[in-house]
Amino acid sequence: MSDILTPNLWHVLTRFTQARIGLGRAGTSLPTRPHLEFQFAHARARNAVHHPLDEQALRMALDTRGWRSFMMHSAAQDRATYLQRPDLGRIPSDASKAQLQAFSDARAECDISIVVVDGLSAFAIEQNALPVLDLLMPELTKQAFTVAPISIVRQGRVAIGDPIAKALGARLAVVLIGERPGLSSPDSMGIYITWAPQPGTNDAQRNCISNVRKDGLEYGEAIHKLMYLITEAFRRELSGVMLKDETAAAPQRLGRVGQNFLLE
Amino acid sequence: MPMYSHTVDHKVYRFQDLRDLLAKASPARSGDYLAGVAAADYEERVAAQMALAEVPLAQFLSETVIPYEQDEVTRLIIDRHDAEAFQPVAHLTVGDFRNWLLSDLATEATLARLAPGLTPEMAAAVSKIMRIQDLILVAKKCRVVTAFRTTVGLPGRLSTRLQPNHPTDDPAGVSASVVDGLMYGNGDAVIGINPATDNVNAVITLIQMLDAVIRRYEIPTQSCVLTHVTTSIEAINRGAPLDLVFQSIAGTEAANRSFGINLGILREGYEAARALGRGTVGQNVMYFETGQGSALSANAHQGVDQQTCEARAYAVAREFSPFLVNTVVGFIGPEYLYDGKQIIRAGLEDHFCGKLLGVPMGCDVCYTNHAEADQNDMDMLLTLLAVAGINFVMGIPGSDDVMLNYQTTSFHDALYVRKVLGSRPAPEFEAWLQRVGIFSGDAKILADKTPGIFLDSIRKLGV
Numbered sequence: 001m002s003d004i005l006t007p008n009l010w011h012v013l014t015r016f017t018q019a020r021i022g023l024g025r026a027g028t029s030l031p032t033r034p035h036l037e038f039q040f041a042h043a044r045a046r047n048a049v050h051h052p053l054d055e056q057a058l059r060m061a062l063d064t065r066g067w068r069s070f071m072m073h074s075a076a077q078d079r080a081t082y083l084q085r086p087d088l089g090r091i092p093s094d095a096s097k098a099q100l101q102a103f104s105d106a107r108a109e110c111d112i113s114i115v116v117v118d119g120l121s122a123f124a125i126e127q128n129a130l131p132v133l134d135l136l137m138p139e140l141t142k143q144a145f146t147v148a149p150i151s152i153v154r155q156g157r158v159a160i161g162d163p164i165a166k167a168l169g170a171r172l173a174v175v176l177i178g179e180r181p182g183l184s185s186p187d188s189m190g191i192y193i194t195w196a197p198q199p200g201t202n203d204a205q206r207n208c209i210s211n212v213r214k215d216g217l218e219y220g221e222a223i224h225k226l227m228y229l230i231t232e233a234f235r236r237e238l239s240g241v242m243l244k245d246e247t248a249a250a251p252q253r254l255g256r257v258g259q260n261f262l263l264e
Numbered sequence: 265m266p267m268y269s270h271t272v273d274h275k276v277y278r279f280q281d282l283r284d285l286l287a288k289a290s291p292a293r294s295g296d297y298l299a300g301v302a303a304a305d306y307e308e309r310v311a312a313q314m315a316l317a318e319v320p321l322a323q324f325l326s327e328t329v330i331p332y333e334q335d336e337v338t339r340l341i342i343d344r345h346d347a348e349a350f351q352p353v354a355h356l357t358v359g360d361f362r363n364w365l366l367s368d369l370a371t372e373a374t375l376a377r378l379a380p381g382l383t384p385e386m387a388a389a390v391s392k393i394m395r396i397q398d399l400i401l402v403a404k405k406c407r408v409v410t411a412f413r414t415t416v417g418l419p420g421r422l423s424t425r426l427q428p429n430h431p432t433d434d435p436a437g438v439s440a441s442v443v444d445g446l447m448y449g450n451g452d453a454v455i456g457i458n459p460a461t462d463n464v465n466a467v468i469t470l471i472q473m474l475d476a477v478i479r480r481y482e483i484p485t486q487s488c489v490l491t492h493v494t495t496s497i498e499a500i501n502r503g504a505p506l507d508l509v510f511q512s513i514a515g516t517e518a519a520n521r522s523f524g525i526n527l528g529i530l531r532e533g534y535e536a537a538r539a540l541g542r543g544t545v546g547q548n549v550m551y552f553e554t555g556q557g558s559a560l561s562a563n564a565h566q567g568v569d570q571q572t573c574e575a576r577a578y579a580v581a582r583e584f585s586p587f588l589v590n591t592v593v594g595f596i597g598p599e600y601l602y603d604g605k606q607i608i609r610a611g612l613e614d615h616f617c618g619k620l621l622g623v624p625m626g627c628d629v630c631y632t633n634h635a636e637a638d639q640n641d642m643d644m645l646l647t648l649l650a651v652a653g654i655n656f657v658m659g660i661p662g663s664d665d666v667m668l669n670y671q672t673t674s675f676h677d678a679l680y681v682r683k684v685l686g687s688r689p690a691p692e693f694e695a696w697l698q699r700v701g702i703f704s705g706d707a708k709i710l711a712d713k714t715p716g717i718f719l720d721s722i723r724k725l726g727v
Contacts, residue, residue, distance in 0.1 A: 009714050010447065010722050013440035017430055020662025021444035028448075028679035028710055034662060038639070041664075042671070045633035083598045083634055084294040120634050181633045182669035260435040261721050262443065263476050 005031055013261075018184065041183045048178070048186035050079055053122035055152050061130055067137065068149040072096040072164060076155040089157035091199075092164070100167035111145040112230070113170035113197070117156035121178030121186060128189040128213055129176050135223045136174075143231070158192050158206070165197040172233055173197040174226070179210065187213050191222065193229050195239035205240035207233075270315035277311035282319070283329040286385070287569035288312035289392045291609055295557045295570040295600035302569075313393045317359030321350075324385045329568045335517040336527055341383050341579045350381030358389045365390065365402045365620075375406050379622035384515070384575035387617040391571070396609065399616040400652040406619035408655065410587045411546020412486045412507065414452050414690035417624050417655040422687035424659035424678045425590070425626070426451030429667035433460045435473055441661050442477060443718050448675035449682075449702055449710065450659035452693035453588055453626065454508060454551065456488040458668060467491045468504045475505040481700075481717060484692040486543075486587070488551050493525060493533040500536045507542055508551040508587060509533040515554075515576025518564035527583070534584045545692065548587035548624075554578070555592040556610050557600030570600060571610070575617040582623050588656060589623045591615070593645075594631040595670055604641030607631060611645045615654055626656035630672040639663070639671070646673055650681045657681075682709060 004026060011022030023034040030038075055071060062069045073093045076082035082089050092100060114136075116129050133150075140147055148168040153160055158175055165173035175192040182188065191209040194201055207229050212222045225245055233239045268279040279285040287301035289312035296302035303309035325345065330338050347354075352374065353361055364370060370378075391399060409417040416423045428441030438457060445451050455478070457470055467489050474487035486507040489496075493511040500506050511530060514520055520527075530550075537549035559565040559573040568576075574591070581589045591614035594607040601607045611627050618625035629645045631637035646657060663674040681687050688694055697703040701715035 006710075006712075008444070008447070010440075010443050010718065012722060012725060013443060015725075016434065016440040017437035018666045019428075019430070019437070019441050019444075019660075020664050021440055023662055023676075025676065025679075025710070028676060028683060030662070030674070030676045038662060038664070042633065042638060049634045084602055085298060086599050087298070180669065183633065183664050183671065184666065185669070186633075260439050260473060261725055262439040262718065263473070263480065264721065264724065 045181040045183055045186045048121040048123040048181040051122045053118040053125055053152075053154055055154065058116070058126070058129065058152055062150060067133075070099070070149055070151055072099070072151050072153040072156070072160070074153060074155040074157070074160055079155070082155040086157055089155055090159035092160065100163060103167040107169065108148065109169040110148045111170065111234070112140060112172050112174060113148040113161070113165035113168045114150045115153060115161040115164050115173060115175045116150060117153040117158070117160060117175060117177040119156065119178035119190070120180045121188065123181075123187045124178035124189040124213065125176065127187045131219050132176065132189070132191070132212065132222065135219055136226065139223065139227050158203075159201065161192070161194065162197040162201045163199050165194070166199065171196065172230065172239070174230070185211070185213065185216065188216055189213060191226055193226070193233060193239055195233045195237065207239050207243055207245065268315050268319070270311045272307070272311055272314070277308055277315065279312060279315060282323065282327045283568055285312055285316055285319070286329065286389060286392065286572050287567070289316040290569045290571050291392065293556075293570065293600070293606045293610065294598060294602040295560055298599055299560050299565055299570070301567060316389055317357060317362070317393055319358050319389070321353055321356055321358065321361055321386050324383050324389070329385060329572060330516060330566050337515060337517050337520070337576055337580060340527065340583060341576065344380070344579070344583070345383060346380035348381070349378055352378060353381070358386075358393065361386070361390050362393055362398065366398060370402065370405060372405055372407050375620070376622070379620065382621055384579045384617065384621060385572060387620045388572040388575040391613045391616055394616070396612055396648065399612045400648060403616045403619045403652040408619055408622055408624040410548040410624045412543040412548055412587050413484050413545060414486070414692045415545055416453055416588070416690055418691070420686065420688060421690055422650055422654065422678065422681055423453035423656040423690050424450040425453045425588070425656060426455045427458070427658050427660045427665065427672070428455065429458050429660070429665055431460060431667045433457070433466060433470060438470070438473070439477070443722075444661050445659055445675050446483070447702060447715070447718070448659070448679060449689060449697050450675045450678055451483070451485050452690040453656035454486050454488050456490055456510075456551065458490045460667065462491050462495055464495050464498050464502070467495055468499050468502060471499060471504045471506050482696070484696050490551075490553070493529055497533055497536050500540065505542070506537065506540065508549055509537045510551045510553070512553045512558070513577050513580045514558045514562070514564070515573040515580070516559050516564050516566060516568070518566065519559040519562045519573070520580070522562035522564055527580070530580070530584055548585055550584045550586035551588045551590070552581045552586050553590045553592050554581070554614070555596055556614065557596040560600065561596065571613055574614055575621070578618045578621045578623045582621060586624060588626055589618060590626045590628055591618070592628040592630065594635060594637060595628065597632055598635045601635070603636035604631075604638070604644070607635070607637055608641060608645045608648065612648060612652065615649055615652055624655050627654055628658050628672055630658070630670055632670045642671070642673065646677055646681065650685055650687060679709065
């Protein structure tokens with residue numbers, strides 16, 4: 001094989017980065033193995049985008065924990081529409097609107113509405129939503145927050161949490177949503193909090209905790225940040241750019257000239 | 265009363281104004297549907313193209329798509345228009361102009377003289393009635409050459425931006441990708457990092473690091489940290505060894521405002537970098553990025569279709585004699601360009617319009633995982649752009665940007681183009697590649713033996 005493939009002696013540098021360096025070459029082209037590994041990673045990310053959320057399984061899991069839930073659908077009928085019309089993913093379908101009207105008419109009130117949305121990766125929700133809720137719900141109970149029934153949304157964007165939380169009379173919305181899958185992170189979940197959610201709220205009025213997954217931001221740390229943001233949002237009655245996440249651990253490791261094998 | 269109409273088989277198609285006509289004549293793409301400006305059906309689109317073909321080019325000088333009073337990009341386009349350069353085509357309609365461009369009257373020399381006489385809307389209009397082979401044929405006749413420490417855009421050359429992104433800007437992580445890219449002969453357009461933060465100290469650290477690597481290994485290339493223009497100005501004020509000033513730009517004043525810029529701020533950045541005089545073979549100091557859909561995503565398109573907005577961004581670019589202009593064609597997502605077919609056409613339109621207007625176009629041949637596109641689509645666009653004579657493309661390890669989470673062309677991809685089309689890197693960089701033994705002397709392709717240039721540094725790591 002060594003006659004056909006030219007390995008890269010600098011392959012050892014993979015210790016410094018997850019970038020696909022030192023792949024070697026067949027002629028000057030990508031060898032078969034890294035080529036097919038890339039194809040598999042892309043296939044997994046594509047599946048993540050198109051995999052429909054198994055909402056029944058999720059609802060049953062919530063039921064067994066004694067948490068009430070209900071289903072919503074956005075105005076985007078299918079995946080192709082969803083991908084091309086982000087505006088439709090932000091509003092409920094007519095049927096869901098009617099359901100929300102019933103909540104509004106009942107003049108319910110609560111502190112927090114939790115909205116679980118498939119977003120761009122239902123994988124992310126199926127893998128991460130329950131572990132996060134298992135940690136979050138006891139914390140909310142401990143701090144005596146009242147929580148509305150959990151809504152589960154198909155074909156939704158972040159902003160669909162606004163009309164839902166508004167109809168439930170919630171002072172704050174917590175949206176769990178599947179993020180755009182990366183080649184090495186097909187299951188990344190985002191958590192958004194919005195104070196005084198209502199239709200027309202803009203993204204600068206939200207706080208986001210990103211990359212929540214087993215190999216990303218771990219659940220415990222995500223809950224720590226989330227509880228900080230929720231507590232501060234209630235204390236200061238706001239969210240968004242005015243509310244900074246002060247829980248950040250050490251700032252990102254940033255380079256200095258000299259700490260670099262190329263310059264030593 | 266509609267200003268434009270066209271009759272086909274007794275059916276009259278009407279269009280409110282030039283803006284409406286341009287939008288409805290635009291080949292189908294999701295962003296124009298999202299904006300609600302696209303043609304209602306297939307026949308209306310072609311009827312609009314027929315109507316557009318009959319519009320005199322001179323009409324574009326009196327009817328603007330965004331009012332002169334409201335938009336500084338429109339004012340730039342109108343105020344900078346060179347009536348004398350426009351003369352050879354001043355009597356033509358859009359349809360005649362397509363014929364003229366395809367004819368042997370349009371040569372490298374006549375097209376270069378014509379560029380200042382064309383407005384972005386004229387370029388966008390004619391592109392809308394051109395097929396892909398037309399976009400390639402005419403772009404290939406246009407030559408835009410720029411220089412800093414390398415000369416980019418010469419005939420038979422294809423340059424690459426080495427993009428060594430790392431999620432935390434870790435210096436060793438960045439350097440690992442730099443080594444990989446250089447060993448594959450990439451990096452003659454620029455070594456350009458998208459930083460993880462806009463923090464000015466972190467940006468300066470990266471600028472210093474790239475400068476140190478370039479000087480230590482005597483690499484004839486330039487560096488860029490792709491941060492906001494105001495951050496680059498601050499870095500220059502603090503003495504950073506900055507080569508190229510970066511900025512994302514768009515084709516409307518309102519979209520540029522959403523980026524936190526205007527023409528005055530760009531002018532400040534341009535003058536600050538020029539004053540450093542760091543180029544050796546030229547002094548083109550700006551690196552701009554653009555992409556169809558950016559104005560709409562800022563809700564700043566003002567009813568103009570996304571391809572016309574994009575062409576207007578090139579008027580902003582050419583005001584500052586840029587070294588590199590990069591259309592990041594598939595990054596924005598499927599709500600603007602849905603699939604490989606739309607991405608491929610958009611990339612070729614952007615390259616054509618940019619080159620026709622005298623802008624040194626490169627392309628980030630790329631896609632995200634929620635677009636209906638894959639590596640095969642990227643191979644097609646890369647090959648077509650290389651045939652069309654694109655100035656530069658991206659080079660990244662294994663096509664996977666681990667910081668921005670999208671896929672672009674790899675170091676290997678550039679070598680594929682070199683093999684099938686014989687495209688060579690910029691001459692200054694090519695000479696260095698041969699001197700240090702990365703390229704073999706004869707075939708201008710990778711040497712069999714691993715060159716020794718970085719091996720000492722790597723061995724010290726204890727291999």
